[in-house]
Amino acid sequence: MVRVDVVTALLAAATVAKAAIQVPEVVPGAYIVEYETDEDSAAFVDSINGEASLVKDLRFQLFKGASIKFKNVEEAKDLAAAVGEMPAVKNIFPVKRYSIPAYTVHSTGSAAVESIIAKRQAGGNDTFTPHLMTQVNKFRDAGITGKGIKIGIIDTGTDYLHPALGGCFGPGCLVSYGADLVGDAFNGKNTPVPDSDPLDNCNGHGTHVAGIIAAQSNNPYGIIGAADGVTLGSYRVFGCSGDVPNDILIAAYNMAYEAGSDIITASIGGASGWSEEPWAAVVSRIVAKGVPCVVSAGNDGSEGIFYASTASDGKLVTAIASVDNTLSPALLSNASFKVANGSSQSFGFTAGDPANWENVKLPLWAVSFNTTDPANGCDPYPDSTPDLSGKIVLVRRGTCTFVQKVTNAVAKGAKYVIFYNNVGGSNGVSAKVDGIQGVAMVTADTGVAWIKALQAGSEVVVSMPDPDTAPSFLANFENVNTPGYLSTYTSWGPTYEVEVKPQFSTPGGMILSTYPRALGSYGVLSGTSMACPLAAAIYALMINVRGTKDPKTLENLLSATAHPNVFQDGRTAYPILAPVPQQGGGLLQAWDAAHATTLLSVSSLSFNDTQHFTPVKTFDIQNTGKAAVTYSLSHKGAATAYTFLGGSITPDTFPNELDDSIASLSFSPSSVLVGPGETKTVQVTAVAPTGLDGKRLPVYSGYVALNASDGSSFSLPYLGVVGNMYDAVVLDTKQTLLSHTYSTTNAPVGPNITFTLPPPGHANETAYKNKTDLPKLLITLSMGSSLVHVDVVPLSNCSTAARNATTVLGTKTLGEIDEFPQRWNARGPTEVTFDGQLADGTFVPPGRYKLAVKALRIYGDASKQSDYDTAETVPFSVAYTALPKRSLVKGYSYRG
Numbered sequence: 001m002v003r004v005d006v007v008t009a010l011l012a013a014a015t016v017a018k019a020a021i022q023v024p025e026v027v028p029g030a031y032i033v034e035y036e037t038d039e040d041s042a043a044f045v046d047s048i049n050g051e052a053s054l055v056k057d058l059r060f061q062l063f064k065g066a067s068i069k070f071k072n073v074e075e076a077k078d079l080a081a082a083v084g085e086m087p088a089v090k091n092i093f094p095v096k097r098y099s100i101p102a103y104t105v106h107s108t109g110s111a112a113v114e115s116i117i118a119k120r121q122a123g124g125n126d127t128f129t130p131h132l133m134t135q136v137n138k139f140r141d142a143g144i145t146g147k148g149i150k151i152g153i154i155d156t157g158t159d160y161l162h163p164a165l166g167g168c169f170g171p172g173c174l175v176s177y178g179a180d181l182v183g184d185a186f187n188g189k190n191t192p193v194p195d196s197d198p199l200d201n202c203n204g205h206g207t208h209v210a211g212i213i214a215a216q217s218n219n220p221y222g223i224i225g226a227a228d229g230v231t232l233g234s235y236r237v238f239g240c241s242g243d244v245p246n247d248i249l250i251a252a253y254n255m256a257y258e259a260g261s262d263i264i265t266a267s268i269g270g271a272s273g274w275s276e277e278p279w280a281a282v283v284s285r286i287v288a289k290g291v292p293c294v295v296s297a298g299n300d301g302s303e304g305i306f307y308a309s310t311a312s313d314g315k316l317v318t319a320i321a322s323v324d325n326t327l328s329p330a331l332l333s334n335a336s337f338k339v340a341n342g343s344s345q346s347f348g349f350t351a352g353d354p355a356n357w358e359n360v361k362l363p364l365w366a367v368s369f370n371t372t373d374p375a376n377g378c379d380p381y382p383d384s385t386p387d388l389s390g391k392i393v394l395v396r397r398g399t400c401t402f403v404q405k406v407t408n409a410v411a412k413g414a415k416y417v418i419f420y421n422n423v424g425g426s427n428g429v430s431a432k433v434d435g436i437q438g439v440a441m442v443t444a445d446t447g448v449a450w451i452k453a454l455q456a457g458s459e460v461v462v463s464m465p466d467p468d469t470a471p472s473f474l475a476n477f478e479n480v481n482t483p484g485y486l487s488t489y490t491s492w493g494p495t496y497e498v499e500v501k502p503q504f505s506t507p508g509g510m511i512l513s514t515y516p517r518a519l520g521s522y523g524v525l526s527g528t529s530m531a532c533p534l535a536a537a538i539y540a541l542m543i544n545v546r547g548t549k550d551p552k553t554l555e556n557l558l559s560a561t562a563h564p565n566v567f568q569d570g571r572t573a574y575p576i577l578a579p580v581p582q583q584g585g586g587l588l589q590a591w592d593a594a595h596a597t598t599l600l601s602v603s604s605l606s607f608n609d610t611q612h613f614t615p616v617k618t619f620d621i622q623n624t625g626k627a628a629v630t631y632s633l634s635h636k637g638a639a640t641a642y643t644f645l646g647g648s649i650t651p652d653t654f655p656n657e658l659d660d661s662i663a664s665l666s667f668s669p670s671s672v673l674v675g676p677g678e679t680k681t682v683q684v685t686a687v688a689p690t691g692l693d694g695k696r697l698p699v700y701s702g703y704v705a706l707n708a709s710d711g712s713s714f715s716l717p718y719l720g721v722v723g724n725m726y727d728a729v730v731l732d733t734k735q736t737l738l739s740h741t742y743s744t745t746n747a748p749v750g751p752n753i754t755f756t757l758p759p760p761g762h763a764n765e766t767a768y769k770n771k772t773d774l775p776k777l778l779i780t781l782s783m784g785s786s787l788v789h790v791d792v793v794p795l796s797n798c799s800t801a802a803r804n805a806t807t808v809l810g811t812k813t814l815g816e817i818d819e820f821p822q823r824w825n826a827r828g829p830t831e832v833t834f835d836g837q838l839a840d841g842t843f844v845p846p847g848r849y850k851l852a853v854k855a856l857r858i859y860g861d862a863s864k865q866s867d868y869d870t871a872e873t874v875p876f877s878v879a880y881t882a883l884p885k886r887s888l889v890k891g892y893s894y895r896g
């Protein structure tokens with residue numbers, strides 16, 4: 001058993017900004033109600049005695065309900081429970097907010113007319129690299145463009161006035177249907193202002209997505225949508241910035257479905273890992289009605305294995321992973337420089353943040369002339385450094401952060417820094433350091449040439465334009481680091497119930513597409529957000545060729561014909577296939593999928609964990625061709641990925657430790673003759689790899705390979721877990737503790753301290769907000785938990801409160817704190833402040849308490865005490881500030 005050595009990748013060609021973990025937030029007082037049958041929503045809301053207002057009518061063919069907001073947020077939980085008991089109500093769940101997975105904008109064009117018209121695609125054939133990588137070019141070359149197919153996009157809207165996106169909105173236009181569900185000013189928290197116009201002129205994400213699917217070729221850079229004959233529906237669910245709540249998402253999905261979308265795509269998500277989560281469940285329902293739904297897998301690859309994102313983790317929902325483009329395109333702003341008294345020459349740069357470059361004309365200065373030093377500029381500059389306020393500092397990218405390098409330059413007076421790249425291409429740079437006016441990046445070649453001139457003693461004077469108005473041009477660089485490999489940021493599955501996620505991948509790293517005219521017209525972006533729309537376009541091409549849009553048939557074909565790739569950590573490739581939890585079936589090969597005459601009945605297999613091991617699986621092989629075909633079955637193992645490092649309860653981060661031990665698979669029969677029009681069943685029997693430490697939850701995976709006598713070949717991804725998911729500790733008791741809101745580091749409080757809380761129900765008023773130190777409970781889940789309880793345990797036996805306590809799952813409790821229990825939780829930390837309020841809306845009386853946290857183990861039984869991991873806080877006392885005299889006391893009551 002050879003361990004595969006993997007080093008941590010520092011700089012992948014396509015990186016995405018590492019954002020805070022995006023665990024969806026609950027919106028206070030807001031709920032989604034689903035009716036048993038149908039109701040008039042206004043009448044329904046009246047029937048709850050005016051306790052709630054109607055936020056959004058959600059009455060659709062596949063979902064009948066409403067989102068409502070309880071007028072009294074403090075009592076919402078209690079009222080929601082009562083509403084849930086009403087005969088008319090099938091389901092009630094809290095509104096949560098989701099975000100666009102953190103993506104990277106590498107470069108954008110400028111408002112100026114581009115000065116170079118790039119070569120049109122030679123000979124009319126498609127040479128766009130994301131298309132070459134996925135065989136999409138073959139459809140275009142054959143004149144298949146997705147004609148007649150409607151793709152609904154749920155995103156930030158579309159700049160349909162962009163000439164490459166049709167220039168108009170409505171029937172007959174490229175963007176022919178859709179709506180704005182929110183308005184520009186919406187941020188996920190304020191009131192949406194819907195209208196019929198889904199224009200995106202301030203965000204950009206949705207405009208980039210739309211171009212990947214359907215950009216027209218009338219643009220200077222040779223961008224072509226993968227299915228530029230489709231019509232698009234644009235459902236705008238984000239304002240210019242911020243999040244989207246799931247009631248808006250549910251509405252948008254249903255509107256897109258009812259408008260007759262043949263395919264629905266969304267590059268939106270939030271950490272979950274549970275396919276039962278309500279938004280994911282609604283998307284599953286639409287797929288079950290025959291509309292393929294693709295959702296980006298998420299950009300949390302750095303979190304390692306078991307970090308699937310909702311709604312891509314839903315049952316039947318197709319989760320799209322990302323690979324990096326073989327080219328690194330960059331949109332560079334045109335500027336000029338002079339060496340000594342030579343003539344002016346032009347160069348391209350990528351503006352960073354900040355970018356106050358307008359009319360900056362200064363000589364370059366470099367701390368070192370070594371153009372291969374990986375850590376150039378990482379150390380403080382020597383004492384001999386001159387005043388740099390009249391210079392532009394030139395420094396090589398690498399090793400330490402941009403911020404550190406800029407900080408060192410600023411310490412010597414610099415106001416401007418230009419980085420030269422240490423890999424191909426050029427990227428946006430962010431280094432908002434006090435005192436810096438402008439940062440930018442140039443290519444390695446440009447930087448090295450300048451250093452050589454400086455070293456020769458020449459002065460190099462650079463004239464920078466305002467990047468917002470300077471002409472820009474496209475430069476394509478070979479991606480020498482990560483071409484075609486899985487993007488390091490792509491999120492890993494499987495779900496916590498060992499369902500295979502993601503399904504397959506398309507190029508999403510370093511993608512050139514359209515961007516709002518107001519933001520530069522074109523942009524190079526990276527993320528699974530950029531992969532997902534290409535998959536949606538491929539579904540359209542598939543529907544054109546095969547004449548069916550059945551989601552299962554198409555997913556099975558795409559998975560069976562996709563090409564798995566070897567593992568690469570951002571720098572080094574390893575001679576073993578990347579785990580299925582990272583790449584699913586592999587990179588789509590759309591032409592092969594569209595023309596395959598072999599159909600498998602499944603898209604993947606899961607053998608589950610050791611406790612629920614189902615070693616024998618069957619699937620069908622259907623031959624729709626005109627001749628008999630013999631299929632011989634074999635097995636290709638992929639790298640096994642350990643979930644935990646030895647002795648740790650928290651999953652390892654990217655790249656998880658890999659091992660080359662693989663399962664053994666046997667097939668019955670191992671060779672099968674399938675006549676034309678016939679279907680045969682084969683049986684797969686798995687023996688999990690041995691010699692692995694089950695406590696570390698190694699996830700093994702690989703492919704059933706089918707080699708057909710007609711020369712075609714197929715592969716079916718599978719995965720399984722050695723060890724028991726149930727045995728994984730889900731609650732990190734060391735990181736579950738009582739802190740206080742004044743602590744920014746979540747320092748634990750000692751026992752027996754007294755919190756003097758605002759008067760019940762007043763915690764969020766300005767008189768108290770931020771002016772009172774509240775108990776803050778930090779809960780850290782080391783693995784996902786489908787149910788987390790937080791009980792308030794009274795500690796003084798003689799108090800009235802204690803007499804009123806009940807015992808639930810072995811815990812003496814006054815009730816759960818507000819917003820609990822919580823369902824379908826991803827792993828990671830959560831902070832909860834306690835203002836004395838219980839989930840039923842009442843407040844605990846003054847007294848001594850501790851908080852008891854219970855997190856249900858994976859596959860645990862929610863009614864069994866022993867299936868929870870538990871932690872208790874130190875004891876603390878609660879007192880309340882008296883209300884100022886004369887203020888009206890609302891009807892809040894202590895319980896007990």
Ligand SMILES: *[C@@H]1O[C@H](CO)[C@@H](O)[C@H](O)[C@H]1NC(C)=O
Binds near residue numbers: 115346471472473
């Ligand atoms: C850059 O600008 C110069 C004039 O300053 C012009 O001659 C050159 O063609 C431009 N290059 C590009 C690539 O736009």
Ligand SMILES: *[C@@H]1O[C@H](CO)[C@@H](O)[C@H](O)[C@H]1NC(C)=O
Binds near residue numbers: 122123124125141
């Ligand atoms: C365009 O593609 C077609 C079909 O693959 C091929 O026959 C033709 O030679 C290609 N033309 C050029 C100019 O490459």
Ligand SMILES: *[C@@H]1O[C@H](CO)[C@@H](O)[C@H](O)[C@H]1NC(C)=O
Binds near residue numbers: 340341342
């Ligand atoms: C630049 O100017 C210096 C003197 O000012 C002169 O010696 C040199 O030859 C000039 N170089 C060029 C390339 O014109």
Ligand SMILES: *[C@@H]1O[C@H](CO)[C@@H](O)[C@H](O)[C@H]1NC(C)=O
Binds near residue numbers: 370371372
């Ligand atoms: C440049 O720096 C690297 C790393 O410090 C060093 O190995 C190399 O010898 C240096 N090259 C020159 C020409 O000094």
Ligand SMILES: *[C@@H]1O[C@H](CO)[C@@H](O)[C@H](O)[C@H]1NC(C)=O
Binds near residue numbers: 498608
């Ligand atoms: C694994 O087994 C559990 C328990 O029976 C089940 O809930 C889960 O759905 C199974 N997962 C798969 C992928 O079959």
Ligand SMILES: *[C@@H]1O[C@H](CO)[C@@H](O)[C@H](O)[C@H]1NC(C)=O
Binds near residue numbers: 751752
């Ligand atoms: C906290 O209070 C309890 C009960 O009064 C007492 O037994 C315990 O010693 C106290 N702990 C500390 C650290 O003061």
Ligand SMILES: *[C@@H]1O[C@H](CO)[C@@H](O)[C@H](O)[C@H]1NC(C)=O
Binds near residue numbers: 028072073074765
């Ligand atoms: C604060 O309380 C008021 C009054 O109950 C309520 O309207 C508001 O929504 C609350 N805000 C938050 C953030 O809970």
Ligand SMILES: *[C@@H]1O[C@H](CO)[C@@H](O)[C@H](O)[C@H]1NC(C)=O
Binds near residue numbers: 769770
């Ligand atoms: C109060 O808290 C909010 C949210 O935590 C924060 O944004 C704000 O700056 C704080 N205000 C003061 C005065 O501390």
Ligand SMILES: *[C@@H]1O[C@H](CO)[C@@H](O)[C@H](O)[C@H]1NC(C)=O
Binds near residue numbers: 800803804895896
């Ligand atoms: C228990 O709580 C209920 C209300 O929740 C209250 O009416 C009753 O008086 C309480 N009993 C005691 C012993 O505190």
